[in-house]
Amino acid sequence: MVKPLVGPSIEVNGELRVADVDSTMPLALFLRDVLNLRGTKIGCGNGECGACTVLMDGRAVCSCLIPLGRARGRKIRTIESLGNPKALHPLQAILVEKGAFQCGFCTPGVMMSLLALLESNPVPDEAEVRTALQGNLCRCTGYVKLLEATMTYIWERGHEP
Amino acid sequence: MNREFQFVGMPRPQIEGPDKVTGRAVYTHDLTRPGMLHGAVLRSPHAHARIRQIDLSAARAMPGVAVVVVGTDFPDRRYVNAGPQYADRHAMARGKVRFVGEEVAAVAAETSAQAQAAVSAISIDYEVLPAVLDAEAAQAADAPAIHDKPGLPRNVAQESIADFGGIDAAFAAATHIVEGTFEHGIVAPVCLETNGALAVFDPQTGNMDIWAPTQAPFFVRKEVAYVLDLDPEHVRVRSVAIGGGFGGKSQSPEPIAIAAMLSKLAGRPVRILLNRQEEFLSGKSDHAKKMRVRSAVAADGTIIGRHTEFWVDNGAYTHMGPAYISAVRQRTCNLYRVGAAGFDGKLVHTNKVSGGSYRGMGAPQIIWAIETQMDEIAEKLGRDKLDYRIEVANRAGDQTPQGWNISTCALTECLAEAGRRIGWHEKKNSMPLNRGIGFAAMINPSVGLLYAEGNFACVSIDLKDDGRLRVGTQSADCGTSQNTVLAQFVAEELNLTPDQVDVLHMDTKETPADLGSAASRVTFVSGNAAIKTAKAFRAELTRRLACLWSVPADDIMFADGISSFGTDNARRIDLADAAAQVGTFRVEERYDVDMPRPDPKTGYGDYAATYGFGAQAAEVEVDPTTGHVSVLKVVVVQDIGRVINPLALDGQMHGGVVQGIGMALREEVVFDGGVPINASLITYRAPRIIDTPVIETAYIETDDPSGPYGAKAGGEHAINPTPAAIANAVAQATGKRFRKLPITAADVLCALEEERSLPIKPWIRPYNMEIATARALYPKILFPGLKKLGAAVGRKPRPANGHDYERPSDLEDALVALGRPNRKVKIMAGGTDLQVGLRQGVYAADSVVDISDLSDLKGIMIGDGVIRIGAATTISELTEHEDLLRMHPMLSDGLAKIATRQIRNVATIAGDLAQEKRCWFFRSGAQCYKAGGVSCPCYAVLGDNRHHSVMGAGRCAAPCVADAAPILTALDASVVIADYAGERRVPMTNFYRWSGETVVATNEIITAIEVPRPNVAHTQAFEKHAGWDGDFADASVAVHLAWQEDRVIKARISLGAVAPLPVRAKSAERALAGSWLTDSAVRAAAEMVIAGALPLSDNGYKCNLIVNLTERALRKNRDQRA
Structure with a gap:
């Protein structure tokens, strides 16, 4: 059987992307260096901090631990698929308003973890939010306002007229 | 001060918030430049050594390498840091290295991989010197001298002795004297963004532009100019987002100066980004x-x-x-x-x-x-x-x-x-x-x-063409909202809204000098400067309008961004029109903390x-x-x-x-x-x-x-x-x-259990005698001997040269790939351990075969007697499976305690069982028994062994921390292993060898785990203790009991993380058969699990921990039965 050596085609934020690069390259580097999607951050490169979290087929994964070869044929979503500074996603808006982050380096990864959670479980309780964010290290906020903002968002969404 | 505030006291979200939350904020890690080279640093592996010789020839000849530098390529100058009297560090090591991680050489190459490869090719001849690692021991007269600092006792950099008010008399007069000795180790800042720099040197102009996450651009500019002998006027630190500071980005800027030097020599932009390990090795930690x-x-x-x-x-x-x-x-x-x-x-x-x-x-x-x-x-x-x-x-x-x-x-x-x-x-x-x-x-x-020569801040305000104000400050905002706070000050003082104010931080050309963000100083010092500058801005604007309108400046009003003269509509103007009519302009003010300094000798006086x-x-x-x-x-x-x-x-x-x-x-x-x-x-x-x-x-x-x-x-x-x-x-x-x-x-736990003695009985296992004897010989004979022997003849780690990647379409394909001759092939399932291990050098592979989505290996099949779990089923898929949760709740609950959501989403059940040991000596690259083979020592015997095995450890003390292992063992599960010839089933009790390696041969693949379906009344519980649930366990226990009426008829107890492999506590199991599980029977059985242990120096607590966890798990079983 003939195996394609290179040239994975990956759906990133709804677009099919092809690139002739090494299949062992971590997805995080492909996103950042090849596709110039630098919203995905790298804090450790070993799956320990969660800054590089993206969605792969709807699940939160550390993109530093996904070899490009494995991403082939899958759907990837990154922070760039959400709002932009002029038109924030409502969850992004509430994180800003509530001071849920400080330096912002962990924030794209946190957003993607929350997105994965809320897409599979629209009304999680606080314990479920904590479980979902256990893999996202934040050194600035102590997570207090992050939890507060997330729970506010969930509550408000559940009480929309 | 009694006044009404408009913006002071108001919650204002961060100015940069929308950029950060969308991933648009640009950090140093995100910067690239055309023609940019990637820098990498060679660090000292020794705590103390003389550099005899450095051979750069191989590195220079490597593909893609532009320049290589060592300490002597820099001018002979030391960072000034805390003042010239303390200056003791060059930009890179010269002659001697003084800690593990010190910068010895650096390379700039076309790609990051080429730079790393070239760094590995640098050969350094070190003469290793005795090192001293303890501040108390370092003061001994015969301790190795780290520096030559005349006039001070050995290894002492500073003495600070004072007596304010007669301390001896106070103690003589005391009714009570209370005393205590306290100590602590080193804490690291752990900024999510590691240190690094992009340096862009322009050979035509001699300008050096630097982007770096630093709390103090002022000092970066000063220190880089000094250690590279550049005119400070040519060095410019630029504005960039900073991923956390906490003091970890406030001192002498080694990676920055090195990037600058590489860029200067190469005449091209150079970016250095430290990896997480380098950040710990060389970052600025607590003392x-x-x-x-x-x-x-x-x-x-x-x-x-x-x-x-x-x-x-x-x-x-x-x-x-x-x-x-x-x-x-x-x-x-x-x-x-x-x-x-x-x-x-x-x-x-x-x-x-x-x-x-x-x-x-x-x-x-x-x-x-x-x-x-x-x-x-x-x-x-x-x-x-x-x-x-x-x-x-x-x-x-x-x-x-x-x-x-x-x-x-x-x-x-x-x-x-x-x-x-x-x-x-x-x-x-x-x-x-x-x-x-x-x-x-x-x-x-x-x-x-902060400094005897002054504590000051300057702030500038520019009126821009569009009527917006731009506040300039060199105090770098690492995420603390200080830019937002400075905008609030200016808006408050000028009666504008903060939205009309932009803030540019850091840029040493565009903004005035400031000592930076450290010591909680920005709100106070830069804030005072911002208010002063805002006042000056108003005065300058008014002065200019007074000229334009030919009216007295004192009569011009300025409110809500509008300047006006009385009710005269012709003399009423907003800031954009003002900029057009009187010109854009800048004001800049300096604020000094103006007060007498404390006595420099004694430190007496206000600080x-x-x-x-x-x-x-x-x-x-x-x-x-x-x-x-x-x-x-x-x-x-x-x-x-x-x-x-x-x-x-x-x-x-x-x-x-x-x-x-x-x-x-x-x-x-x-x-x-x-x-x-x-x-x-x-x-x-x-x-x-x-x-x-x-x-x-x-x-x-x-x-x-x-x-x-x-x-x-x-x-x-x-x-x-x-x-x-x-x-x-x-x-x-x-x-x-x-x-x-x-x-x-x-x-x-040790303090609480101080008085309780456990029946550890090491003598019941005869091999403990041998091990105890060997351990007694470790400090003087075995460790130094094996270390030397291992260095000479031990297996050497293979350099990570990259590997091929294959994604086979079925199991047969995978087995063919595995069987290729003369190739070291590794199976990758989730890859969460394998890829990290390949990067750390604990695995070596020519080729990686990714089996993560082979349908033959995925899925959960509930059969009549057996539940078959495909080997490549992810942990998340297992924890989300409702039938499994009903039949074996311990499996679902226990696996949910593995790592994090992101890891569980890709890591697999077989991968958990087969993961490599987590011993921190092994993972840090020690040439230990596990890495180098029989000629090498186990570092845990003499090192910090708090996480290591307390039983069954011979040559290697690394415990089995796979959470699935004790659970599956207690469930009497089997592992199905296939090679080209067929399948075999191995009970969990035989899956690991005594040393903790699995029995899977290099040409085999784990295809499934088979767990018997419960057929009698049963209860089960898994207990784990770790730093946090997802962390690797310090101890865990899985207890599975079969019941008849109120009596236990069969017990399975399997211990995790206390031995190189999951251990069945058979004597406790026997004792429980037929038991009614009274409190005393539970405790007695729990204490039996530790019999035969032989703890190391720091892990005795694990004996108490595993006994207590077993007791808790047994009680949970009993509660379920009730």
Whole structure:
């Protein structure tokens, strides 16, 4: 059987992307260096901090631990698929308003973890939010306002007229 | 100051918020330039060695390499850091290396991989010198000399001795003397963004542009210009987003200077980004220290004197050590009323990473020592610990023995309020078992004088064409909202909305000089400068309009962005029109903390214009089974003058508290022979979201006359009393005092179980005699001998040269790939261990075969008698499977405790079982038995072995930490293993060899796990203890019981993380068969599991832990049955 050596085609934020690069390259580097999607951050490169979290087929994964070869044929979503500074996603808006982050380096990864959670479980309780964010290290906020903002968002969404 | 504010006191979200939350904010990591080279640094593997020779020829010849530099390529100049008298560090090592991780050589190449490869090709001949790693030992006359510093005792960088007010007389007059010795290790800042730099040198102009995450562009510019011998006018630090600071980005900029040098030599842009391990090895961490505190107390409780002796571990080079010594001293006698104060402090060099200025600058730990003693004094006096503190707290108008004049001070109110909010007086006589409440307070200079030559800030304001104002500051905003706060100040002063104000930070060409963001100084110092500049802006605008309109300047009004003269509509103009008519312009003002400096010899005298105060109360619960401390609630009450931005300030308080929890209970860099062995974000335990308690903040505003609109500093306030408050709460909960930070669960458990002896009975396993004998011979004979032998003949790690990747379409394909001759092939399932291991060099492979989506290996099939789980089924898929949860809840619950959501989403059940050992010596690259083979020693025997095996460990003490292993063993599961010829089934009890390796051969693949379906009444429970649920276990136990009526008929008990493989506790299993599980039967069976153990020096707690966890798991089984 003939195996394609290179040239994975990956759906990133709804677009099919092809690139002739090494299949062992971590997805995080492909996103950042090849596709110039630098919203995905790298804090450790070993799956320990969660800054590089993206969605792969709807699940939160550390993109530093996904070899490009494995991403082939899958759907990837990154922070760039959400709002932009002029038109924030409502969850992004509430994180800003509530001071849920400080330096912002962990924030794209946190957003993607929350997105994965809320897409599979629209009304999680606080314990479920904590479980979902256990893999996202934040050194600035102590997570207090992050939890507060997330729970506010969930509550408000559940009480929309 | 009595006035109504528009924006001061209002919660303002961060100006940069929308950019950050969308991933658009640009950090140094995100920058590239056309033609940019990638830099990599070669670091010393030795704690202390002479560099005999460096051979760069191979590296220079490597593909893609542009330039290679070593220390002697730089001018012979040292970083100035804390002042010329302390300058002891070159930009890169020259002649000698003094800590593991010191920069020895650097390469710039076309790609990052090429740079790494070239660095590996550099060959250095070292003469290894004896190293000294302990600040106390380093002072011995025969200790190895790290530097030649004339005029000071050996390895001492600074001595700080003083007596304010007659300390000897105070002790002579004392009724009570309370004393204690306290120590702590090194805490790391752990910024999510690692250090790095992009340097762009223009050979035509000689300009050096630098983008780097630094708290202090002013110092970067000064130091880089100096060590590279460039004209400072040519060096420009540029604006960029910064991913956290906490002091970790405030000192001499090694990666920055190295990137600059590489760029200068190559004539091209060069970017260096440190990886996480490098960040731990070379970053600016806290200092370790040892403190001996003695208090002289009169019969009425007056503290008539306090003497503090302390040694600060400076590390190899002096960065912030002298300032640190001063910061520690300040906390000993200025918070509570003390009659006389004496100090004897030493800053001592060791062969460890250099200390920096991590948040709090040593205050949190000295406050812990002082506040522990305050509790003990209150106990001795029979006083309530809160009331006593309030009685002796400093008040406005006090002068301290160090000569500090306390102006505004709400310390007593802060203490009382903290007590009220935590409910002390209601709760204190009825505390539930294992609960405790602790108090602590703090004083912080607002703002401590950073440098004798001055503490100043400058701020500029530009009027732009579009009528917007741009505030310029060199104090870099690392995420603390200080840009937002400066905009608030300017808007408030000019009666604009903050939205009309932009802020440019850092840029040393576009913004005026400022010492930077450190020591909680920006709101206070730069804030005062911003107000002053705003006033100047108004004056300049008015002056220009007065000329234009030919009216007196004093008669021009300026409000809401409109300048006007009376009601004259022709003389009414907004800022954009003003810019068009009078021109754009810039004003710039300088603010100095203008006050006499403390005596340079003794340190006597005020250290700041004013002081901030705060008190905290913490409530904790201790789990007596594991020693785990849960912080339930922290109350923070602060006197920070006036609150400018409550949203930002709360954020500072919350972050400080949670960092303080880490410092109190978990965080410490662990060294082995000078090598940091927990240099990763799994093994270094920074708090995760699960650790976050309820945090309540309150502010008692004092309106300080020296502060901007009455504000004091705040950034470090909340971390400072946190470890102390927690430690005092733990003391109340346990009845034990701890004299070392962090207070780990192991420490607590040992203290709680001090009096209980366990029937460990090592003699029942005859091989323990051999092992005990070998261990006795380790220090003098076996370890040094094997280390030498292993270095000579041991298996060498294979350099990571990359590997092929295959994604086969079915199992047969995968087996073919596995069987290719002369290729080292590794199977990758989730890859969460394998890829990290390949990067760490613990695995080697020519080819990786990714089986993660082979349908033959996926899925859960519930058969009549057996549940078959495909080997490549992810942990998440297992934990989400409802039938499985019903049949074997222990499997679902237990696997949910593996790692994090992101890891569970890709990691597989077979991968968990087959993962490589997590021993921190092995993972740090030690040439140990596991890495190098039989000729090499086990580093755990003499090193820090708190996580290692307590039983069954022979040549290798690394435990099996796969959570699935004990669970599947207790469920009598089997592993199905296939090769080209067919399948075989291996019961879990035979799956691991004694050393913990699996029985899977190199040409085999695990295809499935088979778990028997329960066919009788049964119960099961899995108990695990780790730093946090997802962390690797320190001990775990799976208990599976079959029942008939109320009696156990069959028991399976399997222990995890205490031995190289999961261990069945067979004697306990036998004892339980036929048992009714009474309390005494449960405890007796639990104690049996530890029989035959042979713990190492630091892991005895695991014996208690595994017994207690077994007891708990048995009780849970019994509860389920009931």
